[in-house]
Amino acid sequence: MAxxxxxxLPVTASRVSRLxxxxxxxxxxxxxxxxxxxSHIDVVHNAAHDVRHSNAFPCH
Incomplete structure (x- = not known):
């Protein structure tokens, strides 16, 4: 049996850096x-809309 x-290892993230x-x-x-x-900018809104649909996330 080995x-x-x-x-x-010490944790370097403290509460101060997590906040x-x-x-x-x-x-x-x-x-x-x-x-x-x-967004009312059609290009921005449509890009977000397409990403939501491609990730199977319901948006409407």
Whole structure:
């Protein structure tokens, strides 16, 4: 039987660095939904619409 030993690496992400990452992810999501999803620019809206359909995501 072989003896194996697990190595534990220190976690470098702290709560301070997770907060800005979470906020940026939420802002990006709101931008995508708010600008692209409800855009009155036909090219932008139709591109988002086609992507939703190609991913089998119901949009209407």
């Amino acid at each position: 003896h194996t030993e697990a190595t534990h 800005p990452q979470s906020l940026m992810a939420m802002m990006l999501g709101l931008f995508i939904v708010g600008f692209v999803g409800f």
